Amino acid sequence: MPMEKTFNAAEAEPRLYDAWETAGCFVAGANAKPEASSYCIMIPPPNVTGVLHMGHAFNNTLQDILIRWKRMQGFDTLWQAGTDHAGIATQMVVERRLAEAQQPSRTEMGRDAFLQKVWEWKGESGGTIVNQLKRLGASCDWSREAFTMSGAPAAPEDVATGNFHDAVIKVFVEMYNKGQIYRGKRLVNWDPHFETAISDLEVENVEVAGHMWHFKYPLAGGETYEYIEKNEDGEVTLRETRDYISIATTRPETMLGDGAVAVHPSDARYAPIIGKLCEIPVGPKEHRRLIPIITDEYPDPDFGSGAVKITGAHDFNDYQVAKRGGIPMYNLMDTKAAMRADGKPYAHEAAIAQAIAAGTQAFDETMIAAMNLVPDEYRGLDRFEARARVVADITAEGLAVMVEKTITDEDGVEAILWEPFVENKPIMQPFGDRSKVVIEPMLTDQWFVDTDKIVGPALDAVKNGDVKIMPESGEKVYFHWLENIEPWCISRQLWWGHQIPVWYGFPVTTERGQLMLQGANGQALIERFEEQGREIDKPIWLSDLSPIDEEFGVSAGVIPFCAGDQYELQKKVREYLDKKLAWLGLSPDVFSQLAIDENPEDPTQLFEQGIYGLERDPDVLDTWFSSGLWPIGTLGWPEGTTELEKYFPTTTLVTGQDILFFWVARMIMMQLAVVDQIPFDTVYLHGLVRDAKGKKMSKSTGNVIDPLDIIDEYGADALRFTNAAMASLGGALKLDTQRIAGYRNFGTKLWNAVRFAEMNEVYANGAPTTRPDPEFTVNAWIIGETAKIREVVDEALEQYRFNDAASALYAFVWGKVCDWYVELSKPLLLDGSDAEKAETRAAMGWVLDQCLILLHPIMPFITEELWTETAARDKMLVHADWPTYGAELVNAQADREMNWVIDLIDAIRSARGEMHVPAGLRIPLVQVGLDAAGQQAFAQNKAMILKLGRVDTVTEAAEMPKGAVTIAVPGGSFAMPLEGVIDVGEEKARLEKSLGKLAKEIGGLRGRVNNPKFAASAPPEVVEEARENLAAREEEEAKLTAALNRLAEIA
């Protein structure tokens, strides 16, 4: 049965993928040669709720090319598959689904029920992206599919195997114990939509139209001062008596939390009022807060008024100033970024704040955090509403700075108007990358990785070349970020994620003076002892903080106990109690009954619920903290698995440059911090896949290309080939469907070349097995060409130049095999001798097999189909041996001869075309003065030349016939006597055009060859090449000039 004319991708792809998977072709170590070295790629885990987009398709195509290539080479390969739990993204999706289904909200159903829902959703949708990756042909080892939340408490066994959770927890505990993780109250980026802290990287700064308002902060007690402005020459430009200080702000609502006004110490304008108090011009008049005017290096005297209000709890700059100056930082907003409505009435709070500003009231962090300085009338307002209200109120009171404005009415009369000074200016505003709402700097307790402590080895690893980042520009970006790295906020106020393994105890004292450590639920440790009938003989004042508490990292009166499991936790609590009792001078024996329960009935439950009433930190870890452990976590760490032994450190990481900081840098840091090894040798970074015009794909623009639609329409191979062809190092990735169609056509071309072979009995005796030792030039030539291309492909892939590999294969298969070899073989296969037929069939079979092998990593489906359909094979193509032949297969003589033949056919065709010889017309050819090599080449390939040149007869002549079209070849000339068919003028024009081109080339070549400095400085082979080139051009020029002269004789 003859083959179909085209490859049916839709039918074949699922069938082939299934066959590979069923046969276990992708499992770790499949097709590995004995003693093979390992080659491992970790998939960048897509979000478990995700669907495949073009970025995934591109990224995974490159990984698959590498892994299939290495697998065929016989390496012990592993492409580790898996998905990421994607904290915020997944929680967002599930919450939205609950809302759509009109089910109780997250907060209504509570943490456990909600997590149950998330796991259900994971079970439903988690397979989606995996199946989509399979459609792309990704040859991951799915039997090892990992998940970043596997092994977490409450993880249903059917949706997540493995134990990533333990690795994450273990790392947290180890880093905590090494002091690389700490907790503290810091100003962090707060996302009011998700009500969680986020890291710097999750903030997008966007320029938006904003306003800058200018307000007067009146000096306390009606004081005045001489305000003097001078120009550069020191001349006074303004002098007036002021009873206020002018402040500019883009965020008036934060004025409510001001702790001071700062000016630069060198700013003479404000020197008279340094240390005085001024009034925040908002809120009820009788309770206006007074704040000090201080100096700090931060304000720029040349910007605005030179005076800056300091709101430590709502601005990152102000935070630094406030810390330096001991200025209280009043938090104004709740978790939704609405103005706080809790706490005591404003009058009460303001009075305390007043005392603090006056220096008569001591304060600490906890006390400040509890205070609500939002005036009663603003409480509960959204921050933007509050802003409008504050502006309106200040303006109404006349405390806005006013400016003159000249207006002209209809009659051309000018009038001067005073209006509030509000500048319209673009400001950079921070937005949450997921929520898209304005991020609020918030003062909260969070967990941080002390990146300074672990960044060094990560920098060194790239600097000394242990880890290579490609393209190289990525290394510069990497260095720049790591050298200026900030602490990494890793706690998130979410529910979906790895809950932080820290339990808190509050050392407190009861009325009886005996309670020592309790959780938030009030369950008290001491009561447990009393239940057990043990009397405490004297009161224990454990609420007194001690060096012991410091040692355990007390923060805001809370003692954290970080532990990876219940035994550790019990031991830590016990250790704390023992030490504290000793410090108090009590016998540890008091708590001897606090025996560590080595064999609890249900340890998990005990652990999860906390022990002894301690409360577990409700927060979860940043998703990137866990994905930062992807390399070791998926290989089974902390167990010393054979996979870990074999595949770690992994080989290549292929990922988008947009997650260089999020993921790549952190993986390097964390792997080095945890196991003191680099996670991979090479990082291949690529850009964002864009549309044909270079625009970012987005739903709103409507230019999103769905890879699955592309696969449906053109097949996975076409998409993959396009991806490979786009993947130049550091190149732009513009996806054009026309291009995809072109590569689909390429597949069809290959298909039909094999179809031709099949029709010509190439596979009649089964699979092509051995490479023939060719007698005939055309076969020797194509075998040499194949050998060259194998070297090119390997070299390109070694250097991650996917586009070079793809375009070399394209040019070879289409341009050499199909356009020339198949055509040249036709006279041999159709009319040749038995020997010619047999050898050509064998050669063609071998060459096409090589094409399938070399193309397989890029186009796995169509090549596998052709491989298995043409003949019975020992192995599937996916496991075929990758060839190693090279230059030794190139036959220089055959090369020369075939190139001469090809050039001749080209010249005949070109002349025919330009002379408008009808395509169907067979013409006579005259050969003139051909040298021996030419004679031989012509004679040996005569049938091909006649067929492809559409020549019917060949004669020899001593001289060029008149009125003929001239074709100059090395070693002689040919003529096409076409009197009556051709136009003499046209031939003249053709020759002149060729001569013109030649003259230009010859001019350049002569200039070089005749320049003594060229001969002296250039490499000998370059000089030699130029000389040969010149000689050949000159020979051609002479022939064409002679032809032109002959034409002149006629005309």
Place this chain on the structure above:
RNA sequence: GGGCGCUUAGCUCAGUGGUAGAGCACUUCGUUGACAUCGAAGGGGUCACUAGUUCGAACCUAGUAGUGCCCACCA
């Protein structure tokens, strides 16, 4: 403000010192026994600009002009 790129044919892009390339688009011709998802031929480029280095520059250096991305605290 800092950093990193980019500028080559109508379009999208390769090309890192030695005769300017590909695909698509365009023009002409073609139902030649693998393929019209095809074949043959052809047109089309001061390699952004300027100045250097070099025997020789699209490529190296410096600057200029566009343009894109990342980072950044100017209230």
